[in-house]
Amino acid sequence: MTASVIVPSIPRAHDKMEDSSTPATTPRGGGTSDECVPSSPSSDLSSLASSVILSPLSIGQPRSPLLSTPPEIIHRVLCDSGVDDLTALARAAKTCRELRSFIYDNPDQALWRDIHLQMFDDPKIAGAFPVSSTPVGSGQKKIRDGCGLGTVDGDGDGDGDGIWRDGGNDRHGGGQGRFEKKEIDYKRQVQDREFVQRIFRDWPEERFEELGDHLETIVATLMSLYLDLPASPMTDTSPPPPPTTTTTNSTTSTSTSTTSSYSPASSSSSRSARSLARSNTRNGPILESIIRSEAFKHIYYNLSTKETKPLLRPLRGQPGNPNRRAHREVVHPDLSRLHLLLPPDFCHEDVSHRQHRGYLREVVYNQSNFQPRNDWGPFTPDGKVDWTLLDAIGSVMMANAKDVLAMGEESWRQAVLPLSYGLEPVRGWGFNDLRRPADLPADQVWDWAGVAGPWCGSYAFLDYSDWIALNEPRLVQFRRSMNQLDLARYAEAVGDLMRLVLIVDHDPQPEPESESTSSHHTEDHLPRVTTTLPTSSLLPPIFFRGSSVQQHGGVTYPSQSPASFVRGVVRLTADDPPQVRWTLVIRYGGQDRWRLEGVQVGGRGSKRGFFGIWTDALKEEHSPNGPVWYWKP
Structure with missing residues (x-):
């Protein structure tokens, strides 16, 4: 007679679970029992279920057939059950002390690791964090950076489960970093992710007020989902171009092919889901659906900032008091970083959306946010990215x-790609492979950021009088101006689409020029762009030069406008993991005119491109500033 293995009945996720054996657990960050995920149950045997298959031994009762099988079989049954329904593990653990020990007390968390790897992306191969691959003796690894070898302190096991952390004191390269071991609590991570998914999937609008109680857990969990995304391949895997429709001109009886106009709805979640499925990521569709949800919008618009308004009244005869402008304090910068992963979906009819867009404009055009302390860019004084800016x-x-x-x-059709396909445009090449190409000549610079080639982009600006009203309100008061600038209803001007053509500068660092010739630079002997902020030495800076010209079909300037000269540098910030920073100087008529400071969202190779701020290169008094965006078509 063949012995059969009896496995526990696993309820589906949609089944109602009214069984008293379900544990009442509380996830990290608080919560009530109806939205809980399994954690270690109580040892009170009086509450255990009377399962025939998994119940503990009693007088006259044979041992459970499942517990008589090899541990590998038990592991596989519990793993498949947990992937299908995590609460099934909690119910199984309450039936038997031996099963409870197998589920919760295993120090290597093998069961929870396998459940994690079947439900989510493997964090050990995430593209966001730099890893090295060549062991160099005990406790050290080396990373090829294109200009030699950088030593990294690690565990030498080559499994990639660490995080690069920059030394912090090196500003312009040549420093060393350390490779720290990052332990992953698979059980806690699986439980938190299941809890957060249940919030965004099941909670009705009436419960949105409770989201603030779990804000820390929600933000940390969503950030871990994003940072665990695998890197996109370095080969060109761009999605197909947007569909075209053919229309017929009835007047001339000739057919013309025109591209269908873009609308926010056309960038559908189904199309982005297909692109994410092709890219073989589990975290992507989960994170994208959460960021598009109404619950996340509620968190972003209502919980990301805290608004206060000073109780000051204007003096008699004074047209207005700028100190009465509402002040917003950022509660959690990572919410801003998560919101930036997808294009905003502002509704002009929604008052809260208009007010928030006005607040964002005020942040962008406020010159006090871009000063020498952050190199006039979206950075912090310690060289990291200011995600709120x-x-x-x-x-x-x-x-x-x-x-x-x-x-x-029509000239903006090239902006459809970086605005579409969900999270795909913010997935870069990552840091899993930092080897210099073997076929690259020794006298050439490794373009690890994909700088060379054409770039498209544009800029926006306020009317100068409005910019003065925002940044110099006392001047407006002195003139007795009665009109108060309302950025919630303001439509700033958007420039024509521009085209950058960049080449990597392979020349060595130019010699310092004497004072007698420093004011007469030629385009071939201009000083390189520098920074006073700390940077990462993981990869060497890439200096480049090129030209900027109006894209064909623009209307702001004549199409015969001469190209302007551009020079700049791409380097890594001091963040952990590091981000890709862009600095460009645009030169008109033999003089440096504009300076651009930006960050490439998604890292090197991302299709979204880099966002930044343009300012006057000479930093003259009362010189304006505004936003800029460039991407690689």
């Missing part, structure tokens, strides 16, 4: 681009 810049520019596309501006 970058989210404001990116949201303003992407919303402007969608408005221009909705008006049928």
